[in-house]
Amino acid sequence: MRYIDIRSDTVTLPTRRMRQEMFEAEVGDDVYGDDPTVKKLEELAAKKIGKEAALFVPSGTFGNELALFTHTRRGDEVIVDKNSHIMLHEVGASAVIAGVQLRTYDSNNGIPDPVEIKSLIRSSNIHYPPTALICLENPSGMGTVTDMDTLREIHEIAHSYKIPIHLDGARIFNAACSLKVDVKEIAIYADSVMFCLSKGLAAPIGSILAGTREFIEKARKGRKLMGGGMRQAGIIAAAGIVALEDMIDRLCEDHKNARLLAKKLDGFKEIEVMKERLQINMVFFKLKKEINDSAFVSHMFQNGVKINPPESDEYRFVTNKDVSRKDLDFVVKAVGDFLGY
Ligand code: TLP
Numbered sequence: 001m002r003y004i005d006i007r008s009d010t011v012t013l014p015t016r017r018m019r020q021e022m023f024e025a026e027v028g029d030d031v032y033g034d035d036p037t038v039k040k041l042e043e044l045a046a047k048k049i050g051k052e053a054a055l056f057v058p059s060g061t062f063g064n065e066l067a068l069f070t071h072t073r074r075g076d077e078v079i080v081d082k083n084s085h086i087m088l089h090e091v092g093a094s095a096v097i098a099g100v101q102l103r104t105y106d107s108n109n110g111i112p113d114p115v116e117i118k119s120l121i122r123s124s125n126i127h128y129p130p131t132a133l134i135c136l137e138n139p140s141g142m143g144t145v146t147d148m149d150t151l152r153e154i155h156e157i158a159h160s161y162k163i164p165i166h167l168d169g170a171r172i173f174n175a176a177c178s179l180k181v182d183v184k185e186i187a188i189y190a191d192s193v194m195f196c197l198s199k200g201l202a203a204p205i206g207s208i209l210a211g212t213r214e215f216i217e218k219a220r221k222g223r224k225l226m227g228g229g230m231r232q233a234g235i236i237a238a239a240g241i242v243a244l245e246d247m248i249d250r251l252c253e254d255h256k257n258a259r260l261l262a263k264k265l266d267g268f269k270e271i272e273v274m275k276e277r278l279q280i281n282m283v284f285f286k287l288k289k290e291i292n293d294s295a296f297v298s299h300m301f302q303n304g305v306k307i308n309p310p311e312s313d314e315y316r317f318v319t320n321k322d323v324s325r326k327d328l329d330f331v332v333k334a335v336g337d338f339l340g341y
Contacts, residue, residue, distance in 0.1 A: 004327045005306040009171075009254070009281060009320040012202040017246060018239035027234035030056075031224070037234030041241050045208040048244055049172075049193055050184030053216035055209045056237055058228055060085070060170045063194035063209040065093045066226060067166045068133065070219045071192065074099035076132035079120050081107045084137045085168055097226065101129055109277055110140025114153040121161050134158050137168040138175045138186060143277035143284055143316075145178040148185065155189040164191040170207070171199055174280040177252040191215070200251050200281060201243035202321055205236045250321065254281035257319040257328060264332045265317075270339050274314070283317045296338055303334040 005011045014022075028034030038056050046054040057063040064086050068078060078094065080087050082104035086094060094100050105116045122128040136154065138146045158165050167190035169175065176183040187193045192211035197203035209219055223229060230236075262283045266273040274284040287296075293309050300307045308316060317331070 001304060003301075003304055003306050004323055004331060006317045006319065006323060006331060007306050007308045008318050009200040010198060011306075012198075012200065012320045012322055014202060014204045014239050015242065015246065018203065018242045021238040021242055022235050025234045025238035027232040029231050030233045031229040031231060035232065035234040035237070037241070038230075038237040041237040041244075042208075044241060044244055045195075046210055048183060049187045049195065049208070049210045051187065051193065051210035052213040053211065055216050055219050055223060056230075056233060056240065057194075057207050057209055057223060058205065058230070059198075060168070060194060060196045060207045061090050061093065062223075062226065062228055063196075063207040064135075064166070064168050065090060065097045066209055066219055066222050066228070067192045067194060067211075068094050068098040068100060068135075069222050069226070070215060071164055071166060072098050072100050072132040075101070075129055077101045077103050077122060077129040078133045078135060079103050079105060079117060079131060080135040081105055081110065081112060081137055081140070083107065083110065083140070083142060084135065085141055085170065086135055086137075089141075100132070103131075107140065110137065110142035110144040111146050111150065112136060112154060114150060114157055117154055118157045121157075121163065131161070131163055134163055134165045135168060136165060136190065137170075139171050139178070139280045143274070143280055143282040145175045145279045148179065148181065151186065151189040166190060167193045169193045169195045171196070171280060173248045174200060174251050174255070177255060178279045197240040197243040200254055200320055201247040203236070203239040203243040206240050208240075247321070251281070254319040254321065255279075257281070257323065257325060258283050258317075260325065261317060261319060261328045261331065264328065265335065268336065268339055268341070271335075281319045283319075284314050285317075286314055291338075299338045300331075300334055303337065305331050305334050 042054045196207045
């Protein structure tokens, strides 16, 4: 049975061209620097994002935690959004790997307030840990995109304090589509950027960490320490190259589909769609009436639709390249059936 999978865009399957390129990839031992396909991916990724150098890493979590590990020293403090992936969904790795303390800000639905970030930067009081890094997430995991003015303002503040910025840009190409800018224009406001090849871009594995040549050389050693020195990794890098060549331009289609899905779901009086958070390929909604969440998830599954249970009472449906417009009608019908229409 074919399932319509809207749990995430991480579920996207590799394209035929990805599989072909993986099959034919020229490979070598990348720890020796011998894999031409990994090198090609890293060069292409650096060029696309507008940074001096890039490093291929196994996952987004790995790339974020490696960034923290590379930018900071044990005992430093890192400023992050209280709802960010680094804070909520990385198993507390920042305490284990970088050994840092996180200090959180309260964003407006994922949009940070520069004034609040500034207020969290530590002075040189003997009691305080030094602020070593500011982390941003764009798009945010709440489905919003931070505008260019806010990014610029935070960048100015950070640099006046000589504090670097790491951007969790897992879906940075979605942000670029939403803001109608080249991705480099967003990346310019961060010292390091992590982005994922394996979300909407559909590569089977892998993310990129990008920054200055010096930062990436340091990160390469950190990647080895973390067990991420991969050998004939060209096999997977080949799919990453296709992700960057073929899959970026179509992301806007996922955004349109998300808005369409949101409109249809909002037609049910029992559903409240978070319309102010409809800027990428995610639809968040709440049920206004009491329902049995696990009954809803299993009803959808039995009707051929995979969804995640709610987080903080909110459901998240994610459009992606393997979900067509017709599939969306099917999803809406399954929801309607559950609600008794
Ligand atoms: N997000 C996943 C889950 O882990 C929640 C998803 O389904 O959205 N940064 C952001 C903003 C992310 O959304 C994710 C993954 C990551 C980092 C981590 O990427 P991976 O899963 O490759 O470690």
